[in-house]
Amino acid sequence: MSSEFGKNIKLSIFGESHGKAIGCVIDGLPAGVELDMDKIYVDMSRRAPGKDRSATPRLEKDIPNIISGVLDNVTTGAPLAMVIENTNAKSGDYSNLMMVPRPSHSDYPAYVKYSGNNDIRGGGHFSGRLTAPLVFAGAVAKQILEQKGITVGAHIAQIADVCDDMFDKNDISAELLKKLSSVSFSTISAEAQEKMRAAIECARLEQDSVGGVIECAAVGIPVGIGANIFSTVESHLASMLFGIPAVKGVAFGAGFDFAEMTGSQANDAYCIKDGEVALKTNHNGGALGGMTSGAPLVLSAAIKPTPSISQPQQSVNLQTMEEETLVIKGRHDPCIVPRAVPVVEAAVAFALLDMMM
Amino acid sequence: MSSEFGKNIKLSIFGESHGKAIGCVIDGLPAGVELDMDKIYVDMSRRAPGKDRSATPRLEKDIPNIISGVLDNVTTGAPLAMVIENTNAKSGDYSNLMMVPRPSHSDYPAYVKYSGNNDIRGGGHFSGRLTAPLVFAGAVAKQILEQKGITVGAHIAQIADVCDDMFDKNDISAELLKKLSSVSFSTISAEAQEKMRAAIECARLEQDSVGGVIECAAVGIPVGIGANIFSTVESHLASMLFGIPAVKGVAFGAGFDFAEMTGSQANDAYCIKDGEVALKTNHNGGALGGMTSGAPLVLSAAIKPTPSISQPQQSVNLQTMEEETLVIKGRHDPCIVPRAVPVVEAAVAFALLDMMM
Amino acid sequence: MSSEFGKNIKLSIFGESHGKAIGCVIDGLPAGVELDMDKIYVDMSRRAPGKDRSATPRLEKDIPNIISGVLDNVTTGAPLAMVIENTNAKSGDYSNLMMVPRPSHSDYPAYVKYSGNNDIRGGGHFSGRLTAPLVFAGAVAKQILEQKGITVGAHIAQIADVCDDMFDKNDISAELLKKLSSVSFSTISAEAQEKMRAAIECARLEQDSVGGVIECAAVGIPVGIGANIFSTVESHLASMLFGIPAVKGVAFGAGFDFAEMTGSQANDAYCIKDGEVALKTNHNGGALGGMTSGAPLVLSAAIKPTPSISQPQQSVNLQTMEEETLVIKGRHDPCIVPRAVPVVEAAVAFALLDMMM
Amino acid sequence: MSSEFGKNIKLSIFGESHGKAIGCVIDGLPAGVELDMDKIYVDMSRRAPGKDRSATPRLEKDIPNIISGVLDNVTTGAPLAMVIENTNAKSGDYSNLMMVPRPSHSDYPAYVKYSGNNDIRGGGHFSGRLTAPLVFAGAVAKQILEQKGITVGAHIAQIADVCDDMFDKNDISAELLKKLSSVSFSTISAEAQEKMRAAIECARLEQDSVGGVIECAAVGIPVGIGANIFSTVESHLASMLFGIPAVKGVAFGAGFDFAEMTGSQANDAYCIKDGEVALKTNHNGGALGGMTSGAPLVLSAAIKPTPSISQPQQSVNLQTMEEETLVIKGRHDPCIVPRAVPVVEAAVAFALLDMMM
Numbered sequence A, B, C, D: 001m002s003s004e005f006g007k008n009i010k011l012s013i014f015g016e017s018h019g020k021a022i023g024c025v026i027d028g029l030p031a032g033v034e035l036d037m038d039k040i041y042v043d044m045s046r047r048a049p050g051k052d053r054s055a056t057p058r059l060e061k062d063i064p065n066i067i068s069g070v071l072d073n074v075t076t077g078a079p080l081a082m083v084i085e086n087t088n089a090k091s092g093d094y095s096n097l098m099m100v101p102r103p104s105h106s107d108y109p110a111y112v113k114y115s116g117n118n119d120i121r122g123g124g125h126f127s128g129r130l131t132a133p134l135v136f137a138g139a140v141a142k143q144i145l146e147q148k149g150i151t152v153g154a155h156i157a158q159i160a161d162v163c164d165d166m167f168d169k170n171d172i173s174a175e176l177l178k179k180l181s182s183v184s185f186s187t188i189s190a191e192a193q194e195k196m197r198a199a200i201e202c203a204r205l206e207q208d209s210v211g212g213v214i215e216c217a218a219v220g221i222p223v224g225i226g227a228n229i230f231s232t233v234e235s236h237l238a239s240m241l242f243g244i245p246a247v248k249g250v251a252f253g254a255g256f257d258f259a260e261m262t263g264s265q266a267n268d269a270y271c272i273k274d275g276e277v278a279l280k281t282n283h284n285g286g287a288l289g290g291m292t293s294g295a296p297l298v299l300s301a302a303i304k305p306t307p308s309i310s311q312p313q314q315s316v317n318l319q320t321m322e323e324e325t326l327v328i329k330g331r332h333d334p335c336i337v338p339r340a341v342p343v344v345e346a347a348v349a350f351a352l353l354d355m356m357m
Helices: A037-047 A091-097 A107-113 A121-126 A128-147 A174-180 A190-205 A233-241 A255-260 A337-356 B037-047 B091-097 B107-113 B121-126 B128-147 B174-180 B190-205 B233-241 B255-260 B337-356 C037-047 C091-097 C107-113 C121-126 C128-147 C174-180 C190-205 C233-241 C255-260 C337-356 D037-047 D091-097 D107-113 D121-126 D128-147 D174-180 D190-205 D233-241 D255-260 D337-356
Strands: A010-015 A021-027 A065-068 A080-085 A151-159 A212-219 A247-252 A270-273 A276-279 A297-303 A313-317 A322-326 B010-015 B021-027 B065-068 B080-085 B151-159 B212-219 B247-252 B270-273 B276-279 B297-303 B313-317 B322-326 C010-015 C021-027 C065-068 C080-085 C151-159 C212-219 C247-252 C270-273 C276-279 C297-303 C313-317 C322-326 D010-015 D021-027 D065-068 D080-085 D151-159 D212-219 D247-252 D270-273 D276-279 D297-303 D313-317 D322-326
Touching: A010 A128, A010 D010, A010 D021, A010 D065, A010 D080, A021 A128, A021 D010, A021 D065, A037 A128, A037 A337, A065 D010, A065 D021, A080 A128, A080 D010, A107 A121, A121 A128, A128 A151, A128 A337, A151 A174, A151 A190, A151 A337, A151 B255, A174 A212, A212 A337, A212 B255, A233 A247, A233 A297, A233 A337, A233 B233, A233 B247, A247 A255, A247 B233, A247 B255, A255 B151, A255 B212, A255 B247, A255 B297, A270 B313, A270 B322, A297 A337, A297 B255, A313 B270, A322 B270, B010 B128, B010 C010, B010 C021, B010 C065, B010 C080, B021 B128, B021 C010, B021 C065, B037 B128, B037 B337, B065 C010, B065 C021, B080 B128, B080 C010, B107 B121, B121 B128, B128 B151, B128 B337, B151 B174, B151 B190, B151 B337, B174 B212, B212 B337, B233 B247, B233 B297, B233 B337, B247 B255, B297 B337, C010 C128, C021 C128, C037 C128, C037 C337, C080 C128, C107 C121, C121 C128, C128 C151, C128 C337, C151 C174, C151 C190, C151 C337, C151 D255, C174 C212, C212 C337, C212 D255, C233 C247, C233 C297, C233 C337, C233 D233, C233 D247, C247 C255, C247 D233, C247 D255, C255 D151, C255 D212, C255 D247, C255 D297, C270 D313, C270 D322, C297 C337, C297 D255, C313 D270, C322 D270, D010 D128, D021 D128, D037 D128, D037 D337, D080 D128, D107 D121, D121 D128, D128 D151, D128 D337, D151 D174, D151 D190, D151 D337, D174 D212, D212 D337, D233 D247, D233 D297, D233 D337, D247 D255, D297 D337
Parallel strands: none
Antiparallel strands: A010 A021, A021 A080, A065 A080, A151 A212, A212 A297, A247 A297, A247 B247, A270 A276, A313 A322, B010 B021, B021 B080, B065 B080, B151 B212, B212 B297, B247 B297, B270 B276, B313 B322, C010 C021, C021 C080, C065 C080, C151 C212, C212 C297, C247 C297, C247 D247, C270 C276, C313 C322, D010 D021, D021 D080, D065 D080, D151 D212, D212 D297, D247 D297, D270 D276, D313 D322
């Protein structure tokens, strides 16, 4: 059981929220890839907190410091190690949580699993902050994929009961994905974005939080990536996506809507388009028999509402074994869905690249 | 990319639908486990086709022949190898599929990936028949889990628009799960079952097929199995579940319903029950921070409608590169959801056991 | 801990000496490779017992039965599964070993590890017979390597105090390797072979056994296979070679002779030969910095004397915990080195191919 | 192909000799282990250069900076990340090597493999300096093993033609191993040490270098660690040992001496000692059938002479493709064997712990 992912490229993530630093090692990258650091900073910034009222006011620069594997902005083929210092940690805020686990957080099972030795400050290694190295790794992966003609992008499909327009699964342009993956609160519809921001602000005022759904796509993928049984493209992507804290569901193409479809509705017929085999529809979300079909890869990830809310909650004191009312102080996002968009993109990009190496 | 799963116990599945045999190797089982072969046959039989009109009339005995790793019904600690002979293959039925890929099947990407060398007869290694060894492995895993006080069971939550009663996520008895996992068309509500059978028969008469959802639970799991980031219990289970052909979505606890919930609704408060820490609700489906919480593990898997339908479908001829109308002959399930129930149980049981070894 | 090897191609070996069958699954082979079964039979036959007085008289046909992954002699890309039935097992011969472990065999640690549940008949899963599937896998790997211009071959470098001529490390022809890998008692010098046979016959008459050394080479390997630190070509090959029962030492190039060499003697200078970079010597055995250097890969494996000898030996009874004199009945090789030659070739070929996929 | 090792505990090593920093991530350590940093410093210091004339005068403090996974000197269960800054790099010394590969170094195959993108300064990721994080990881592993009653220690068995006393394979005390693993130039015989130092000084004066052999042992290991076929204790240890630059041979117990032994000489008879099963001899070096036998684990590693020597050497210019005489400037060890002792201990300790988790 480890904080590591990958078969051909290994991503090893380390760090605790209020320790000295967080970071990652990416082992197996090809040599000779020129990295555009500005593009990496864009993704890091999309995930970083503190940009508007929809996010936690914790301000951190989250500047990734590459300490090996890159020389003059070009990968050397040696493991790429990256470190982000923790500069703004306020561990005092969390002192009352030591013995009273926060509902729907990792606190209680981690306490049992690690016999109380885990670093509980800010969630320790379980903090959402550990997604920063994942976004970094994803940003690197995206640049390599881009060189192979593959583009990954995602948007907020839903927050609370507000839904964005969905991707047209069989007709997604690289331009749309690039646009979505360059901004901080990615939606297709500007109107939906307005309503989502309102829903988040509403939750914030009620000392509550809201969840949502992120829809992600990748275009330009060759046919035949992945294999059947235990190496399906769905298995590999889902395995990484479920490593993102708060992701509780992953679905490809029509996903759970397949339940009410018939075969004649759900099957994606073939046609010839520009002399090539093409699909007339893409209900399968770009994956057939566990392999990519050539159509856009389309998936959804369900994000649960931020568990940290300011309202009093029922918990227990693990020392006295008595019930106790808990009030979580500190800084919290009323909705992490917008910040999770680049994280979902990163997981999809990294897992895809790993399958293609 | 391989037909293999597991970190501590390796399951390697082999075989092609119309080849000599299918089977598996399970490497890493503990020595000294007494296997009840009758229980294994029950699960094999639940998956096997031909029991009623909801399934394909292909009759096979699917008798697992254990050729190593078991002596006098007790595991020896050496790899357990099992073989099932293919006795009833009619390869002639599939001859017209050679160059015209069936929509929503693996045919087209497999043709590209393997340059036409893959065994296309009956889907070859991509056939749903390859789930038989998985059910075998799951049946072995279930027996070992049972000895640890863990019970796994599943039911058909939905077929077409007919829904079964759902599990009460925080109160599931081992008895209910055992009952569900001992019958062939597992539902909680007898009335829902009647309606589901009617919906399947209706699809059959229309030469069509229907999809559904399977809900699976496991009880008796200790707190703290799994870890955060890339070793979450959700990652590991989803990775195996998405290895089952036709599974297109996996969700834990409230899953995609989390999108419309607030934190105050979704959070699972703690209480003291019989002197132990317990959860008041189980929206998280037994997994917190990637680890088991002690509450029942509850998940759903979306199953797409059987792609093989008898209606004419639009496809292309890969040799002539012209569009062609395809009529699939042969034997097909109008709904594979009932037969997929033991497969989902098997994946959950095996992945759980693998995490606990 | 598993009977499995490989990162890109997985070899999973199963079976027990006196069980129903032994065999293997090779997962990850490329599709479209035509297999020459006769070449496979040659290697199987070189390893098989009973060909002359230097080997055990146990007669088995060891015919590999491919049950999946090959259609019309061409690989399909699906896992290749192969089974060899055990037809000539005489389990009665071993009954007195149940509680009295044979010295230098796996019996005692296996008894402790598996709490007495392991199949002890004929060594069970620890039997040298389990190298038959390895030879099969190696024979498949050799054919794929041959298509890439790589040839693997080995000879008996030493038995008892009789030494064969050694490879000229910087000048080994594919022809020599092919010749060595096509016969049963491979030596470079016919005279050495005569003396080795005499030494083995001498040991047989004395109810004793002898060990030896096998030297193996591979030519035609491109520069740069392997990597430093934990993915060195030496690590990968040694890891597989030490999986062969009786191998107790592995050395590359000058190996242990490096200890007495100076840098100026040991360093392999570069030159230009036919317009290409070449080495003037090959003390490093074709591996520099963990990577192949383009020179022939040359390694030695030390083989301990067969532990099964007919002389009375001191052991203990694990039940009574009293010392006991043991006389091993049954059929034994006075020297397994000749039969181990194709096994060493197989390990080198498979591990090399795995690194090159 | 990665700079990573381990099945249950993953060690990922990163860094380049003249980059910003080197370090490692150890993922999978148990939580709650108190680390004695002083003991870690001792091992780091034994490996560090510059202590006497037998080593390179490059002075570095090599202070390991733990940035995650340890809180108040106790492991938290999260990945342990450690960084060592490179403070004394003089990259100018190596400028003339850019296009003229040093004989017996990684330079040439690395140039081919990474198309010239690898960091060549000081050997980059191929530098022996990368063994510093391995020694750190081994020092952590040793402390955890010590708590399980297992002690690892090694000594210089040979340098040039000077041999130390060898371990009495069946009677090695933890005290001896602790003593050996606490000093910088570990030998059993003080007289041998004197002669070895003289041999190294002699090589230094001749602008040459010398190789040697390190013998390592571990005592207190329970019976049954490891398994047969591809999970043998020999495979796992050798796999890590061959990851150490300059190791060209690994042998267990009698190793290559087995070749000239008969079975009756080589077999380790059993006896009863203090009511327990024991071995009368330990020619097998503590490993039988791939599993630990309860006797001390004893192995030897052959170390080739330092390839960097000051004498002029023949090489080629990769740009002009002409032969060229190379003179290596900079700082070099005339013998790395003494500094390699803690590295061998580290590899053995880490690989053992990994097998026992």
